[in-house]
Amino acid sequence: MSGLIFGGRRMRGRAIGSTILALTLAIASCSVQSGEAEYFGKTAPPEGQVLRYVSGAEPESLDPQMSTGQPEARLYMALYEGLVEYHPVTLEPIPAIAERWEVSADSTEFTFYLRRNARWSNGEPITAQDFVYTFRRGLSPELASRAAYLAYYIKYAQAYNEGGVFVRDPRTGEFLLKRDVPPSGDESAPSAEGATVIEGGAPDTPFHRFIRSPSRLVLPGTEQERARLFAANPKLKSFVAGKEFVPVRAEDIGVEAVDDYTLRITLDQPAPFFVKLLAHQLFRVVPRKAIERYGEAWTKPGNIITSGPFILQSHRPYSEIVMVRNPYYWDAANVKLDKLIFYPIEDMTTMMNLYKAGYIDATYNHTVPTGWVDFVRRLKDYMDAPEASISYVMINTTRPPMNDIRVRRAFSLAIDRQALAKYLRVVKPLTAFSPEGIFPNYPQPKGEDFNPELARKLLAAAGYRDAAGNYDPSKFPVSEVEYVYNTSDRNKEVAEFLQAQWKQNLGLTIPIRNMEWKTFLDYRAKLNYKGFARGAWVSDYMDPNTFLSLFYTRGGDNGTGWWDPKYMRLLDQANRTLDPQRRYELLAKAEKYLLDACPIIPLATYATNWLKKPYVKGMYPNPMTLHPWKFVYIEHDPAKWDRGMPQMAEVVR
Amino acid sequence: MFRFIIRRLVITVPLVLVVISLTWGLIRLAPGNFYSSEKALPPAIEKNIREKYGLDKPWYVQYGRMIGNVLRGDFGLSLRYQGQSVNQILAQTLPVSATLGLLAYGLALVVGVAAGTLAAVKQNSRLDYISMALAMLGISVPNFVLGPILVLIFSLNLYWLPPSRWGGFPSWNLVLPVLTLSAVYMAYIARLTRAGMLEVLRSDYIRTARAKGLSERAVIFRHAMRGGLLPVVSFTGPALAFLISGTVVVERIFALPGLGNYFINASLNRDEPLIIGIVAFTSILIMLLNLAVDIAYGLIDPRIRY
Numbered sequence: 001m002s003g004l005i006f007g008g009r010r011m012r013g014r015a016i017g018s019t020i021l022a023l024t025l026a027i028a029s030c031s032v033q034s035g036e037a038e039y040f041g042k043t044a045p046p047e048g049q050v051l052r053y054v055s056g057a058e059p060e061s062l063d064p065q066m067s068t069g070q071p072e073a074r075l076y077m078a079l080y081e082g083l084v085e086y087h088p089v090t091l092e093p094i095p096a097i098a099e100r101w102e103v104s105a106d107s108t109e110f111t112f113y114l115r116r117n118a119r120w121s122n123g124e125p126i127t128a129q130d131f132v133y134t135f136r137r138g139l140s141p142e143l144a145s146r147a148a149y150l151a152y153y154i155k156y157a158q159a160y161n162e163g164g165v166f167v168r169d170p171r172t173g174e175f176l177l178k179r180d181v182p183p184s185g186d187e188s189a190p191s192a193e194g195a196t197v198i199e200g201g202a203p204d205t206p207f208h209r210f211i212r213s214p215s216r217l218v219l220p221g222t223e224q225e226r227a228r229l230f231a232a233n234p235k236l237k238s239f240v241a242g243k244e245f246v247p248v249r250a251e252d253i254g255v256e257a258v259d260d261y262t263l264r265i266t267l268d269q270p271a272p273f274f275v276k277l278l279a280h281q282l283f284r285v286v287p288r289k290a291i292e293r294y295g296e297a298w299t300k301p302g303n304i305i306t307s308g309p310f311i312l313q314s315h316r317p318y319s320e321i322v323m324v325r326n327p328y329y330w331d332a333a334n335v336k337l338d339k340l341i342f343y344p345i346e347d348m349t350t351m352m353n354l355y356k357a358g359y360i361d362a363t364y365n366h367t368v369p370t371g372w373v374d375f376v377r378r379l380k381d382y383m384d385a386p387e388a389s390i391s392y393v394m395i396n397t398t399r400p401p402m403n404d405i406r407v408r409r410a411f412s413l414a415i416d417r418q419a420l421a422k423y424l425r426v427v428k429p430l431t432a433f434s435p436e437g438i439f440p441n442y443p444q445p446k447g448e449d450f451n452p453e454l455a456r457k458l459l460a461a462a463g464y465r466d467a468a469g470n471y472d473p474s475k476f477p478v479s480e481v482e483y484v485y486n487t488s489d490r491n492k493e494v495a496e497f498l499q500a501q502w503k504q505n506l507g508l509t510i511p512i513r514n515m516e517w518k519t520f521l522d523y524r525a526k527l528n529y530k531g532f533a534r535g536a537w538v539s540d541y542m543d544p545n546t547f548l549s550l551f552y553t554r555g556g557d558n559g560t561g562w563w564d565p566k567y568m569r570l571l572d573q574a575n576r577t578l579d580p581q582r583r584y585e586l587l588a589k590a591e592k593y594l595l596d597a598c599p600i601i602p603l604a605t606y607a608t609n610w611l612k613k614p615y616v617k618g619m620y621p622n623p624m625t626l627h628p629w630k631f632v633y634i635e636h637d638p639a640k641w642d643r644g645m646p647q648m649a650e651v652v653r
Numbered sequence: 654m655f656r657f658i659i660r661r662l663v664i665t666v667p668l669v670l671v672v673i674s675l676t677w678g679l680i681r682l683a684p685g686n687f688y689s690s691e692k693a694l695p696p697a698i699e700k701n702i703r704e705k706y707g708l709d710k711p712w713y714v715q716y717g718r719m720i721g722n723v724l725r726g727d728f729g730l731s732l733r734y735q736g737q738s739v740n741q742i743l744a745q746t747l748p749v750s751a752t753l754g755l756l757a758y759g760l761a762l763v764v765g766v767a768a769g770t771l772a773a774v775k776q777n778s779r780l781d782y783i784s785m786a787l788a789m790l791g792i793s794v795p796n797f798v799l800g801p802i803l804v805l806i807f808s809l810n811l812y813w814l815p816p817s818r819w820g821g822f823p824s825w826n827l828v829l830p831v832l833t834l835s836a837v838y839m840a841y842i843a844r845l846t847r848a849g850m851l852e853v854l855r856s857d858y859i860r861t862a863r864a865k866g867l868s869e870r871a872v873i874f875r876h877a878m879r880g881g882l883l884p885v886v887s888f889t890g891p892a893l894a895f896l897i898s899g900t901v902v903v904e905r906i907f908a909l910p911g912l913g914n915y916f917i918n919a920s921l922n923r924d925e926p927l928i929i930g931i932v933a934f935t936s937i938l939i940m941l942l943n944l945a946v947d948i949a950y951g952l953i954d955p956r957i958r959y
Binding site for chain 1: 683685693704733736737746801804808809816817818819908911914921
């Protein structure tokens with residue numbers, strides 16, 4: 001989920017917002033604080049079981065496979081269900097349309113047993129074929145889903161999505177295999193080759209034998225790209241000479257309906273975290289019937305058929321999205337809300353006003369403006385817990401002086417993270433690359449913390465010293481370095497803080513520069529920045545791998561130019577390990593390796609920072625602020641209200 | 654008169670084409686794409702998207718298609734909002750912005766003209782000073798200041814009115830945004846009216862009217878206002894176009910589903926069809942309203958003939 005923390009959509013219009021905020025604050029601070037309130041504003045619950053929730057930006061689409069955003073994810077969770085759902089507190093996968101599942105010993109094959117009573121909102125049963133359709137659709141190049149990469153773990157999924165081809169020998173009709181390709185030298189191909197075929201509960205089928213057979217060779221679909229590949233690897237060219245190219249089809253991907261209620265998914269490589277990924281919107285089941293009948297208009301009220309606890313009643317863009325309970329939902333008896341209203345509002349002050357005046361019942365994360373936090377956090381409806389999201393500084397390691405690890409370390413050591421956390425109020429200091437306090441039992445490594453003395457020594461050692469060998473700031477090429485960030489008040493605060501820290505502790509004044517969001521993304525991705533750029537990451541699933549895999553590839557979201565085959569191997573080794581604890585240890589080892597190389601400067605773990613009226617129950621400050629709506633309800637009896645953060649240990653059902 | 658109108662309407666077409674061509678060029682120059690986000694896309698996925706939306710075609714093909722769409726009056730599908738056509742979005746948001754804009758302007762007109770006329774008739778009286786001082790205040794206090802102050806008083810402390818959101822027409826939700834929006838226009842119109850009236854009241858034909866023995870009431874309403882309000886009429890064209898085509902700030906503060914919100918987000922999202930659609934619509938609206946102003950001039954002021 002590319003939930004953008006203090007970037008992008010959520011922060012847009014902050015220029016307007018900030019001015020409004022400053023003014024309102026000035027007046028509000030005198031009037032608000034006069035009463036000794038327990039909660040922020042009115043606490044009269046709405047009539048009946050209705051929840052009014054602010055969901056953030058106007059959704060791009062109500063098609064769960066189209067948008068990758070978190071504002072949309074919250075809507076999709078009401079309308080669609082997948083094989084698994086997030087646990088409301090821990091976000092670990094819990095049974096949804098699949099009532100149970102089996103995982104092969106090598107974590108490459110997953111068999112899901114669907115419940116027989118799962119139905120679409122039109123009353124028709126949801127079957128394994130619906131899931132096969134959903135997975136194939138999500139990966140089809142024609143749909144062009146931005147989230148498709150999440151399904152790349154599935155065998156041949158990437159090949160299909162990228163329009164790749166298999167290679168077949170026209171004489172024998174046999175497909176060429178990946179393992180027979182002559183090596184070109186620089187690749188290390190992790191794969192499940194040679195993994196034993198497990199004897200699962202589900203029966204063997206011809207498709208199963210095909211998908212478990214050794215991987216076929218996949219080449220790019222276009223002539224042009226193949227030519228490029230052959231130029232780099234002449235051996236490959238001669239290997240495939242005279243062979244024919246067969247496009248990878250939707251039917252080739254490793255998803256199979258063994259029968260109506262058994263779904264089998266085969267992966268290309270071991271991924272012990274795969275089930276955690278399946279609660280993501282990309283994998284929530286979509287209705288073939290409506291999609292084929294209405295095309296892009298299938299999500300309109302009236303056309304839409306849903307699989308989740310709610311159905312869409314009306315959608316007025318930029319105003320409201322109203323949902324009512326789905327009577328055919330398999331667990332309808334346990335759905336407590338009758339109506340769920342989402343307001344797509346982005347302006348924080350506006351939502352705070354609505355919240356205080358009692359027009360909404362809860363907000364999404366990072367919605368309490370900085371200036372209000374000190375006042376609001378004392379109240380009992382403030383939700384403050386660590387999040388699976390981090391803030392860091394990216395370093396362009398391809399340009400001097402930042403290609404010197406000593407320089408990178410020095411800049412990291414010169415930042416007082418405790419002071420930063422205190423200054424920003426809603427973050428916790430972080431020295432690692434995975435968020436702190438989110439993954440239980442993960443032996444998170446500690447990176448280097450504040451040590452200005454050492455920082456100066458390192459810079460001196462890197463050559464920025466006077467004749468006497470002491471560190472000399474004037475020798476450092478400040479003009480070669482800057483810190484860029486996308487325009488927002490919060491990002492500016494951080495930028496100025498970093499600038500002050502480096503000035504104070506290293507005697508260097510690093511220029512800071514802000515950019516419009518999309519311009520910034522482009523600039524950063526192309527490694528055009530010199531020195532530092534703002535970075536933030538929100539987890540896609542509840543596993544450290546979602547953070548560590550950023551540096552698995554050179555391109556993509558890496559953004560620093562740092563890439564090390566050894567790091568890649570460490571991650572592979574970890575993800576091939578079956579024992580969860582042992583795997584965590586290996587992941588931690590990889591993380592330590594990353595921290596030592598210092599392509600990034602960790603700054604902070606974000607905190608949830610949102611509000612919920614005391615009468616809203618079954619909603620928790622979990623690490624991604626995603627709420628399975630069927631657990632949420634309105635408590636009309638004040639004796640049972642949440643006075644403070646809800647008990648996170650509370651057992652759900 | 655008729656030929657004048659036809660001529661003006663004909664000119665509108667090339668003018669709009671120039672405006673949207675410039676807009677189109679500017680969108681091209683801006684870095685980033687409608688699909689770019691914090692998460693970088695694998696090149697293959699990016700390629701899929703570019704093919705799906707025809708972005709892989711040469712620029713002149715894309716430009717030609719865009720112009721073709723505009724000429725047919727169909728702006729195509731939004732890139733950002735899946736399955737929503739730009740025409741649909743315009744049809745849905747325009748009533749909101751128009752309701753807001755017309756109500757605000759109506760209010761501004763009534764209050765502004767009344768205050769301005771009174772101030773002019775009783776020039777240098779206490780009434781004149783007070784209303785002009787208020788008008789100065791109205792012009793100086795921007796709506797992003799006034800809006801939150803009104804919300805603070807009426808929604809958060811007194812709990813009388815909803816702090817934001819659209820509630821249809823008529824509804825209590827409209828009160829604060831309309832007041833916020835109209836304040837500056839009210840003030841401006843009051844000042845324009847006062848200035849216009851003062852000038853007219855000193856003119857010969859008013860003296861003639863008075864000399865004929867007409868009542869002061871008739872002098873003011875039948876004779877003076879006709880000429881005195883001309884500045885207000887010419888102000889009305891662009892002001893109304895601006896109000897109807899969406900007011901970003903007020904729509905944001907009050908979370909209203911109007912055109913302004915879409916426009917700002919469309920630009921930030923690089924949603925080309927939507928930007929083009931809104932720009933084309935707004936420029937046509939401005940030109941038509943200017944034309945209407947010119948026609949109204951002819952009707953009000955007998956000295957003007959086309």
